[in-house]
Amino acid sequence: MFTKLARTGLLIAALGVAGCNDSSMKNFAPEASKPLPDKILADMKAKGMIRTSSVMARIFKEEGKLEIWKAKTTGRYEMVASYDICKWSGKLGPKYTEGDRQAPEGFYTVRPSQMNPRSNYHLSFNIGYPNAYDRANGRTGANLMVHGACSSSGCYSMTDPQIEQIYAFGRDAFQGGQTEFQIQAFPFRMTAANMARYRNDPNYEFWKMLKVGYDNFEITKVPPKVDVCDKRYVFNQVAPEGTTFDPTGACPATTQPDSLKSALNAYQSSYDAAFTGAVKASVPAPKPTIAGIKEASIVSDWSKRRARGERVPIEPPSLNSDGTLTETARMGRIDSPAGRKMAALDAEKEAKRKAEEQRVAAIEAAKAAKAQALAEKQAAKAQALAEKEAAKQQPVATASVEAAPAEPPADESRMSKIKNKLLGMFGG
Numbered sequence: 001m002f003t004k005l006a007r008t009g010l011l012i013a014a015l016g017v018a019g020c021n022d023s024s025m026k027n028f029a030p031e032a033s034k035p036l037p038d039k040i041l042a043d044m045k046a047k048g049m050i051r052t053s054s055v056m057a058r059i060f061k062e063e064g065k066l067e068i069w070k071a072k073t074t075g076r077y078e079m080v081a082s083y084d085i086c087k088w089s090g091k092l093g094p095k096y097t098e099g100d101r102q103a104p105e106g107f108y109t110v111r112p113s114q115m116n117p118r119s120n121y122h123l124s125f126n127i128g129y130p131n132a133y134d135r136a137n138g139r140t141g142a143n144l145m146v147h148g149a150c151s152s153s154g155c156y157s158m159t160d161p162q163i164e165q166i167y168a169f170g171r172d173a174f175q176g177g178q179t180e181f182q183i184q185a186f187p188f189r190m191t192a193a194n195m196a197r198y199r200n201d202p203n204y205e206f207w208k209m210l211k212v213g214y215d216n217f218e219i220t221k222v223p224p225k226v227d228v229c230d231k232r233y234v235f236n237q238v239a240p241e242g243t244t245f246d247p248t249g250a251c252p253a254t255t256q257p258d259s260l261k262s263a264l265n266a267y268q269s270s271y272d273a274a275f276t277g278a279v280k281a282s283v284p285a286p287k288p289t290i291a292g293i294k295e296a297s298i299v300s301d302w303s304k305r306r307a308r309g310e311r312v313p314i315e316p317p318s319l320n321s322d323g324t325l326t327e328t329a330r331m332g333r334i335d336s337p338a339g340r341k342m343a344a345l346d347a348e349k350e351a352k353r354k355a356e357e358q359r360v361a362a363i364e365a366a367k368a369a370k371a372q373a374l375a376e377k378q379a380a381k382a383q384a385l386a387e388k389e390a391a392k393q394q395p396v397a398t399a400s401v402e403a404a405p406a407e408p409p410a411d412e413s414r415m416s417k418i419k420n421k422l423l424g425m426f427g428g
Contacts, residue, residue, distance in 0.1 A: 021120075022116055032117030052172050052177070058183075059183065064088075068169050096139055098141040106233070109181070109183070111179065121157070192277075197286050201286065227245035232251075237255070239252045
């Protein structure tokens with residue numbers, strides 16, 4: 001029963017605050033044991049991978065993609081599968097606070113204990129939010145996952161067949177001895193063109209930081225070593241012996257292999273030239289992004305009121321660049337005592353509004369009918385007067401015609417004149 005409720009979206013009150021709540025009632029999960037399809041296994045073999053080799057995932061929000069990368073016998077990773085994300089919630093940008101409905105961005109770690117074969121969402125695994133960076137920056141939230149059922153309130157949701165394969169990749173890697181795998185979640189592919197598009201975005205500095213990790217992987221094709229110090233990510237850095245990375249403390253003096261440092265410098269030079277060209281070029285318009293903690297707090301408040309059963313717009317509010325809010329007019333209905341009471345009040349208000357509209361319309365219709373009847377009466381009266389005047393004029397016209405002397409025909413009058421003339425000539 002709970003599985004059906006989750007799939008039809010009726011658990012939205014609980015999901016609104018705590019991400020994708022994934023407590024489960026299932027006792028048996030055969031879907032968690034399904035092997036990868038033969039075609040994928042064949043592709044892996046052709047690329048020099050074994051079924052249980054280490055795995056890593058990359059997520060790109062704007063493109064709506066989840067990629068699976070696996071280690072080859074050389075130790076370098078290659079992409080073996082790519083999936084269209086069925087749904088992810090929120091906008092481009094990181095998750096700030098519980099209830100903001102943002103799917104996280106950053107570098108996360110999945111361990112065997114985070115895999116849930118008995119998920120309400122078919123299968124799932126918790127991505128590990130909040131991580132050390134999130135906690136150091138005061139970001140909150142829980143139960144952020146990659147799962148099936150194609151329904152998201154802050155998670156990355158896949159179709160059930162997709163999550164079966166993604167889950168199998170992680171399961172097989174753990175069986176092969178991998179103790180944890182990395183998930184890299186980005187707003188978009190961090191190319192020069194995309195970074196140029198979003199160079200004026202409030203999240204740009206955060207994305208520049210993520211790009212360092214992105215670049216490290218692009219160069220090495222090995223998941224980067226990720227640490228946090230001074231409330232920021234650092235990648236592939238080696239701290240002196242006896243020192244550690246303190247997420248909220250100053251970063252220690254670190255070193256990096258010279259070969260990697262040289263490769264990163266060359267990569268950056270090429271990127272800088274491409275970025276300059278992209279700034280001058282015509283590029284697609286940026287997609288909506290979250291306007292920092294302020295908008296996250298507004299959405300979080302909406303989520304809390306919604307979870308309490310209050311009457312709220314069906315979609316969360318959006319903070320515009322000028323500081324104004326955009327809210328949908330359509331209201332949602334939450335099945336709770338408070339929600340039903342608010343819905344009843346709204347229904348009563350709507351009924352009164354419609355009754356008033358009908359009353360005004362009836363008055364206007366009566367006025368129009370009265371005006372039309374008066375106009376018809378006046379038109380009939382005018383027609384009767386015209387007919388009466390016409391009747392009076394008819395006898396006078398007839399008498400005039402009868403009194404007028406009849407004129408002789410033209411030929412008869414001419415002959416009479418000739419006759420009179422001849423009589424005059426002969427003395428007649």
